[in-house]
Structure formats: C-alpha cells, structure tokens
Amino acid sequence: xxxxxxxxxxxxxxxxxxxxxxxxxxxxxxxxxxxxxxxxxxxxxxxxxxxxxxxxxxxxxxxxxxxxxxxxxxxxxxxxxxxxxxxxxxxxxxxxxxxxxxxxxxxxxxxxxxxxxxxxxxxxxxxxxxxxxxxxxxxxxxxxxxxxxxxxxxxxxxxxxxxxxxxxxxxxxxxxxxxxxxxxxxxxxxxxxxxxxxxxxxxxxxxxxxxxxxxxxxxxxxxxxxxxxxxxxxxxxxxxxxxxxxxxxxxxxxxxxxxxxxxxxxxxxxxxxxxxxxxxxxxxxxxxxxxxxxxxxxxxxxxxxxxxxxxxxxxxxxxxxxxxxxxxxxxxxxxxxxxxxxxxxxxxxxxxx
Numbered sequence: 001x002x003x004x005x006x007x008x009x010x011x012x013x014x015x016x017x018x019x020x021x022x023x024x025x026x027x028x029x030x031x032x033x034x035x036x037x038x039x040x041x042x043x044x045x046x047x048x049x050x051x052x053x054x055x056x057x058x059x060x061x062x063x064x065x066x067x068x069x070x071x072x073x074x075x076x077x078x079x080x081x082x083x084x085x086x087x088x089x090x091x092x093x094x095x096x097x098x099x100x101x102x103x104x105x106x107x108x109x110x111x112x113x114x115x116x117x118x119x120x121x122x123x124x125x126x127x128x129x130x131x132x133x134x135x136x137x138x139x140x141x142x143x144x145x146x147x148x149x150x151x152x153x154x155x156x157x158x159x160x161x162x163x164x165x166x167x168x169x170x171x172x173x174x175x176x177x178x179x180x181x182x183x184x185x186x187x188x189x190x191x192x193x194x195x196x197x198x199x200x201x202x203x204x205x206x207x208x209x210x211x212x213x214x215x216x217x218x219x220x221x222x223x224x225x226x227x228x229x230x231x232x233x234x235x236x237x238x239x240x241x242x243x244x245x246x247x248x249x250x251x252x253x254x255x256x257x258x259x260x261x262x263x264x265x266x267x268x269x270x271x272x273x274x275x276x277x278x279x280x281x282x283x284x285x286x287x288x289x290x291x292x293x294x295x296x297x298x299x300x301x302x303x304x305x306x307x308x309x310x311x312x313x314x315x316x317x318x319x320x321x322x323x324x325x326x327x328x329x330x331x332x333x334x335x336x337x338x339x340x341x342x343x344x345x346x347x348x349x350x351x352x353x
Contacts, residue, residue, distance in 0.1 A: 021108055035086055035103045035116050036079045042122040044071040047129035049136075050174050059129040061173050069094060072122060076101055083107060097121055131178065134194035138180045140232060142199035144206070147188040148239035149285060157239065158189055161206070165191060168205035174198060196233060203235050211260050211280040212237040240265075240285045245294030247341055247348065250284060254291060254343075256350045268350060273329050292348075297339040300349075305334050312340060312349065323347050 007016045010025035012032075017025040024032065045054040051067030052059045055074050062070050069091040080086050086105040093100040101118045134141060146153065146161055153161075162182075169176045178195035179202075193199040206212060215236040242248040246257050247270070255276070259266030265278040278284060300312035300321070310323045310332055321340060331351035332338065341348040 021111065026111075029108070030114065030116070033081065033084075033107045035081060035084045035105055035107060036076060036101070036118055037081050038076070038079050038118060038120045040121075041097075042072060042075050042079075042120055043125060044068070044075050044122065045125045045127055046071055047132055048126040049128060049132040050177055052129040052131070054127070054129070059131070066091075066094070068124070069099075071124075072099055072101070075122075076103075081107060087113060092117075097123065131174070131195045135177050135180060139194055140180065140192050142193045142196045142233045142235070144191040144193075144199060144203055144235045144237060145188065146190070146206070146212075146237045146239070148241065150241040150290070152187045153189065153239065154243070158184065161189060161210075164205055164209045165202055168202050169198075172198065172201055199233070199235065203237070206237055207262065209262055210237070210239065211262055211265065211285070212239055213280075213282045213285050214238075238285055240280075240288060241290050242288060243294065245297070245339075246290050247292040247343065247350075248288050248290050250278070250288040258353045268331075270348060270350070273331060291343055292341045297341050297350075299352075300338050300340045302332055302334055302336050302338055305332055310349065312338065314340070321347060323349055 007018060008020060009016055010020070010028055012024055012028040015025060015027075019026055021029040046052065046067065047059070051062050053062065053067065053071035053074065054060070060074070072091050072094075073089055076089055077086070084105060084107040086103050088102075088104040090102050091099055092102050098119060098121050101120065103116050103118065104113055106113050128136065133139075148157070165179075166176075169179060174195065178193050178198035179191060180194050181192040183190040183192065191199075191202065193202070203214065207214065215238070217234045217236070219232045219234070242257050242265075244257050244260055248255055248257060254270040255265075255267035255278070256270060257265060257267050258275075261280075263280050265280060265284065267276050267278055268274070269276050299315040301315060302310065303313050303320070304311045308324055310325060310329075312321050312323065313319070314321070315337075329349070332349060337352045339350050339352055341350065
C-alpha cells in the first residue's frame, strides 16, 4: 500500500487525494477491486417442500426468516473476490427475479472496512431435499414406540402424547413433514419419522413431559445414496406400570401414588403415612409393581376415629368397615372422604387428596 503525504491526482478520475492504494484513490481502487464479482444470474437449489437449500452438495435447513434470502446469501459467498475479507453479507431486498445485496468488508490489508451494494438477478432451481424425498416415499428412518410396563396406555395418556408430539412438531422448521405415520395398537402408540433429527427432537419433548425411560435399538437398513451403511433407529419410551391413584410396591415398601411428573413421583408412604418424593428412574419404572389399581379402591366416608379403631361407611353400598391402627394416621379425620383398598386380606385406608 502506497500512501502519499501531499495532494496527488488520481490517474483514473483526476481528483486530488492524499491517500492512494496501488496508485489509485480509495474510490477508484474500490471500483476496480469490488468485494464481490457476480458475472451473471445467481443460481440456488431449494427444496420446494421445506425451503432447505443446497450448498456444495449439502442440504441446509433454513433458520428463522426468509429461506430464499438465506440461500442467496450463502450462494453469494462463492463470488467473493480473491483476497477480499467480507465480514458481513446480507440480502436487503428481493423483488421478482432480482435482489439487492449489501456486503461489508475490505479488499486490502490496512484499509478500513466499507460497505458495497449489489443489484443482481437470480434463478431458483426447485428440487426435493433428501429428508423430503424420504418423507414423500414414507421411508422410515426412526420410530418412537411408547409403551407402559405391564399394562396398556390409557386413553388419556395417548391423547396427551399426541398433544405433546403435535406441539413439538409445530415448533420446528419442518413441521409435520417428517412424521410419516402414527400407529396405535392395543398396548401403545408408535410415531414413525423420515428424519432422525426430528425424531430426536420429539423424543426430548416426550421426556420433558412424561415419566419415561428410553431404550435405543438400531437395525441395519442397507446403504444410503452415498454407499454408507444406513440404520433404522427405534426409541422405546416406557411409562411406569403405576398411575396416580394406584398402590405400588418399590424396594419392599408400599406407596399410594398421588402425583406424577417427568422427574418426580409424589407418593404417600403407607408405612409412615407421610408424603415422599421418589425420583423417576429406570430402577423405579422397571422394579416397582402395582399392588392395587385405583379402580379397585372403594370410596368411603370416615364416620368415627378412635384411639386404635376407625370406622368407615362405603359410599357404594353403605357397608360399615372397622379398621385397626397401631400407628399414627394424621390423614384420617371424621367426616372426611377416603379410599379403601383390600390388599392380601387386609384393609388399607388412604386419604382422598
């Protein structure tokens, strides 16, 4: 870089200047050395279903905003002149088959960054990305199997699962394109996907909302278009056998389940008659077992509470039951409602929370 001290005349424009770059004033130098050199229409390849665009043979999912603008911005980097340092490149306007790009940077070391604007034409070649080809052909890449240990999923659980999956799919770029089928069976429900990344996103949504453990299995599915091994992945999401209102046993202790979340089981210890929080874990789901289902409980009214005896009246058939306690039961109060269970020839009384 040659910088003058005294005023000199630029040989191209004839103007006087104090700063020269390779014998030219800054304005003439920039005109002779643009940041971008666009010889003709800029061509981009875009997916007509999801808006993905292809760059150097790889499909890219668009970020938030205009997918065409993002495709054009990426394509313009192929036209950056050798030696130029472009720090920012954006599409400011798209109208018809022409667009306006703004580039910010410089072409000479030591020269301050400056802005240049380019009007150019473009054309779009529409195609289908690999993921949408899989979706259109209903090619299963991943599956989420949702089951419950030792029982069928309830209608409410299936309904809530569908709601959560729909919510997650509505929040991602490809939406519902990658969900190619939903298969309901007597025991559970399967969600089939043509995209592994979408399946993983949905799986995370299920884990955030439900008390499940995940098991992943892989099965050889031949070769892909590039000759690489392809696997079909199945994620098994397992609900616990117990539900709210059930009595279950875990590590030799009995609990009345009063609440469920993705991380905690709120329960009443039937040994201490105190509330406890149990962490959702693979051990809890796999090793716990249901002693009494909530449907087996009988609604009762506590009619009297003695020192060691409690009498309750069935709200189903008005039958009177006497229960004997050797320990404290702070939850049992006269004229309160409760649930009566029969467990191995003994009666268990739990409060109605």
